[in-house]
Amino acid sequence: MSDSKKKSSFWSIVTIVAAILCTLIALPDSWKPFLPDFLRPSVHLGLDLAGGTQLDFRVSEDEIIARKAKLQEEIDNMKGGGQNKELLAKQFELQNINQQHENLVEAIRNVLERRINSLGVSEATITPSYFGNEKHLLVECPGVIDVNKCIATVGKTIQLEFKEEFSGATLEFENAMRTKANQVYTAVTSGTGNLQVYGEDLSSVLGVTYFDARPLFISSLPKGLESLATATAADPVRKIESTIQATGEDENGQQVLKEIKGIYLAKVLTNRAPAARPLTDPTEVYGELAKSLADAAVTNKDNILITAAPKELAPVLSTIEIGAQETVSLPNGIMGIVALRGRVDGTEQMTASHILIQYKGADRSDATVTRTKDQAQTLIQDIKQKLASGKDFAGLARTLSDGPSKGQAGSLGVIQRGQMVAPFEVAAFALAQGGISDIVETPFGFHIIRADKAPSTSGTKVSYALLQFKGDNDKAKELIAKVEKGEVSRMEDQIVIRGLFFSLEPTGWKDTTLNGRRFRSAAVSFDPVTNIPVVQIQFDDEGGKIFQQLTKRNIGKRIAIFVGGDLVSAPTVQNEIVGGNAVITGSRSIQEAQALAQDLNTGAIPAPIYLSGQSTIEATLGANALKQSITAAAVGLLILCFFLILIYRVLGVIASIALLFYVVLLVASTKLPIGLISGQYVVLTLAGIAGIILSMGMAVDANVLAFERIKEELKKGKMFKTAVETGFQKAWPSVRDGNTSTLITCVILFTVGTSIIRGFAVTLMIGIFISLFTAIIVTRWLCRKLAGSPIVERLEMFGVEKEESQRE
Structure with a gap:
């Protein structure tokens, strides 16, 4: 077989396989329940077909414009004043906010998209719209019927927030983590899951810690993992309930070493073997x-x-x-x-006791505390009166106080200056021996403090x-x-393990005073040593001081960054950061770093959004509209096929086959991602269906032009094969020019139109490209195959009477 025939056979097979796949994808899901999921994608319906909610948000630019004007004024005042360093900082800030202003709508759209996804609405569309100088975002949420929830979630203020990590045990969280640990353990021990894959997937989940291929010496195995000393690489994953040590705060804000309960899933990767252990202690x-x-x-x-x-x-x-x-x-x-x-x-130290009355919502308050803040205040005032009347402090602490110190009659033992939260410390160290304080309020509740031993300075x-x-x-x-x-090292036995730890105490985030108002900018740069992209962030003077204190007390812990209520990053603090400039590492690509920088800048933009309109469409109305649209398209398709067959006979049959292939490709394209590899889909609306029907007519136009040229060539007496080639060549310039002008119109409609017009433009553009393929490529291929058939000798079968032919 020659190379040309092999090539022809290869492409024929590829075409047949593609045609079968497209047909299977285009078929309704009810016809193919036995097929795998990738062959059963669904059509993504717009608001007018699926029903749902449309929200119109106006983007307010007043604050960002005022901020730009203020910065420009400050820069003008600094010029010539010799404040070069501060001037450069202000110019950089102005440059950054100008860039933010240019990308304002797209940045806010990305935030709104994340919020909509949190509602479980995967087919929502957000379309920028402009009314004069006003910028709007039209949010369409198909299927959403709780309008108030949609408005509350999507329309809340987009704010940049920095939060610090804290923890506290709850039964609900413990049960959830136990369930998750058991599910992973069952999967990895039954062979349906892999510990490494689970570890990598869950490593970003708060409360879950994963380590891979960690060498551990037998003498320093973590608490609870001592049993791994006798394990081998052939042993299955072990589930071990134990604890880890972590730095935390007690009820009074003191830094203490806490035992965190949890569940280990651990696997020995290499057997026990001697190795040199570097000594550091x-x-x-x-x-x-x-x-x-x-x-x-x-x-x-x-x-x-x-x-x-x-x-x-x-x-x-x-x-x-x-x-x-x-x-x-x-x-x-x-x-x-x-x-x-x-x-x-x-340091100055003292021995103290206290009575603590907590309320629901106070820091470190026990889950059993249900009293309100007002009720707690009333109770502490009553206790204060009892103490004034001579009641025993220790007895009241044992019976009424909240917190761990209750069992010790309120005794805190020796406390040092700097260990307690400020209000508590000020009141405690002002007391003489045996003195009792007034009521003191802290984030943990209300206190009454007694000095068991007067403050003194220790050596x-x-x-x-x-x-x-x-x-x-x-x-x-x-x-x-x-x-x-x-x-300096010592030979000791070592094993290598892989482990996943599920904390049974929840890790959450505590609000801080650092937010977007103190944030200047975020920009992408590259680490000079590793050339890995990093995100550089900068605060103003006051923000830099707050950030310094925040990093100082969170070394080794994570600081969460939220934009519009969504967690976008949670970097670990390596050391105290002074000066208001920091670097966030961990971005795996320049695109990821750019996305993080954009999120941070978006949260700092003073551009709130306001709801300026809303509408709701019932799902039943959308279903009726969809049914009527499909009926109209089917009827139009049948009429087109009848017209083509009536006028062009056999050529009309070929055009009808190409038109059916066009419909299959078009339906498949509405179900598949745009470009096959993106995460974006065509959202089908009523206007989009109109574009599809119009493109069907345009596909017929291309066939009509080609067939008329073919008939002219047949009337001149030319052979059918020659007539087909000449006819398509002569028809192509008209077809090309007509479709190009329509494509230009579609681009204009998409650029300046509303969401409805854009839907029409997108489906019409897709239809034009598919119609060119089916009308020119598919139809010509079918005509070429027909050229070898005896039927080409019967010109009347092509709409040409014998007396019209000049063939001799």
């Missing part, structure tokens, strides 16, 4: 070094007064930073290396490790360098 490091040094000894001290330390150490321990090492000279020719593991500077306490050996200062510095480089 000074106690272990110095113990290992002592084995190779002459007359070496290691001393560890925890939480002792610095005055109790050897006099040679005290000056060093009071000046070096925590975690640092320093050389010290000790008596009798002994050299030493000291590592400061911790230091608590002398500085330190924790350190000391390595003593015979040697000189150079040897000591050499050992310090070895420790800092991580060159």
